[in-house]
Amino acid sequence: MMRPRNGERVMRAVCIESFRPAAEVVVSEVATPEPGPGEVRVRIAYAGVNPVDWKICQGAMQAVFPHRFPLTLGWDASGVVDRVGPGVSRLQPGRRVMGYCRQYGTPVERGTYAEYICVPEDLLVPVPDGLSLKAAASLPLPFLTARQALIEAGGLKAGETVAIVGAAGGVGSLAVQIARLQGARVLAYSRPGSEAYLTALGADRVLGNLSLFDADALGGEQPDLIFDCIGGEALSAALERVRSGGRVVTITGEPDVRRADERGVRAERIVAKANRGHLEQLAELCERGQLQLPQIEAMPLEAVAEALGRSQRSAVRGKLVLEVAP
Ligand SMILES: NC(=O)c1ccc[n+]([C@@H]2O[C@H](COP(=O)([O-])OP(=O)(O)OC[C@H]3O[C@@H](n4cnc5c(N)ncnc54)[C@H](OP(=O)(O)O)[C@@H]3O)[C@@H](O)[C@H]2O)c1
Structure with missing residues (x-):
């Protein structure tokens, strides 16, 4: 400048x-x-x-x-x-x-x-x-981040289960919707007060952040992919909650790759990049009224x-x- x-x-x-x-x-x-x-x-x-x-x-x-x-x-x-x-x-x-x-x-x-x-x-x-x-x-930035985390880095496919941590935020709330459009089952973690919002966005289950630290909270359900938008202890917990052989993608902080290896988990931090094709998809989704x-x-x-x-x-x-x- x-x-x-x-x-x-x-x-x-x-x-x-x-x-x-x-x-x-x-x-x-x-x-x-x-x-x-x-x-x-x-x-x-x-x-x-x-x-x-x-x-x-x-x-x-x-x-x-x-x-x-x-x-x-x-x-x-x-x-x-x-x-x-x-x-x-x-x-x-x-x-x-x-x-x-x-x-x-x-x-x-x-x-x-x-x-x-x-x-x-x-x-x-x-x-x-x-x-x-x-x-x-x-x-633009939240959409590119959510899309690139879930689809490009996370490889999310129809029929898989994804957990989104920090789901009520700018990135998380778009991630919930992108995951649903992708045909995935969505577990949304947030602080209290966002349950109705996240359910309206299409989350299949809404859980409090603290339940991420409780091995029994999901009743045996194990996400194929966890998308972390908070970092810190939540990122460490994500490495424990994802299924063995699953994936963790974070946008805030470095994952413990040693622990990820021990669990057979692929863990990655990404930084969103400019991408015209992804922005065009955003525009199309808005035009068709498919994004809340x-x-x-x-x-x-x-x-x-x-x-x-x-x-x-x-x-x-x-x-x-x-x-x-x-
Ligand atoms: N790597 C990248 O390319 C990239 C791109 C965009 C964003 N980011 C980073 O990703 C993070 C999220 O971005 P955003 O735009 O979604 O932010 P945001 O709109 O401010 O949302 C943050 C979310 O985190 C939750 N949260 C905040 N503090 C928390 C805490 N102490 N404990 C539990 N939950 C907490 C909030 O939950 P509640 O709503 O439930 O209170 C909110 O849903 C930020 O750190 C941002 O810098 C990285």
Whole structure:
């Protein structure tokens, strides 16, 4: 992200120069980016708030992603194509789009907590008619994560049983639905208060997180796959509860591979990656009304510190998005 020079067009963005607590994050003015070859500039309407944002801010993700300062926060977004660079053929100005926009590890890493972002057009798909930009911003990163964990890494097949831990969260609630669409039996683990929500999403059984630590809680049922969205002790317990020869996929923390080997379990941590085909599937599911969307709350971009703090305290029901220019 470039600092503005004299006379340069500026935009609002949440751009940090060093690691800091989420409570200290503010909106500042930076140079508005211009699209390069193959790039599309999007005027962002809403940006998704994901736990990775406050983790990056505090420096907790350095081992997973390379960071370069100044760094604009934000991973996914919705908006309207505003300008296109040379060689862009698929998306034209005026098109409503959504996408997983961050390209970590590239020389120009841009974030979505900003009025504009320039990204290769392949990172974006059109927002289907009937899906609001507010809802569209809440979906790309959680959907890609859930799909890639269950299908690509987890190899989930029809007729198998999958347990999803942290099922009521942004990723988990989409995972429950993707697993059902895949024809799997779904065991959803959550903290109390989400039973009705998870049943409505299609979970076959809803269990409290504590029952993950109780070998008898499943009455002899053994999941073929456990998808862990919480980490820590829950990840250790998942290695014990999955059937021998089964799979554990986590998105938060490193599994104990020694224990996994002892049990004959394949355990893997994944990091979601941009994938246009997967985003197109998301758009199709939304268009056909096959995805139940979470409750979505929008907060103004200027309230970014409060939004990140709520995500960090797990004080969000459904999904939070930042309203940039609706
Ligand atoms: N590797 C990747 O590519 C990737 C991608 C996306 C997310 N993630 C990570 O995956 C995790 C989940 O992401 P998300 O977007 O789903 O987050 P989220 O929307 O904040 O949901 C977190 C879920 O975890 C549960 N939870 C939170 N704290 C808990 C605790 N102390 N004990 C038990 N349950 C707890 C919550 O349960 P209740 O709702 O029942 O309270 C909620 O369902 C985050 O750590 C995030 O950073 C990783």
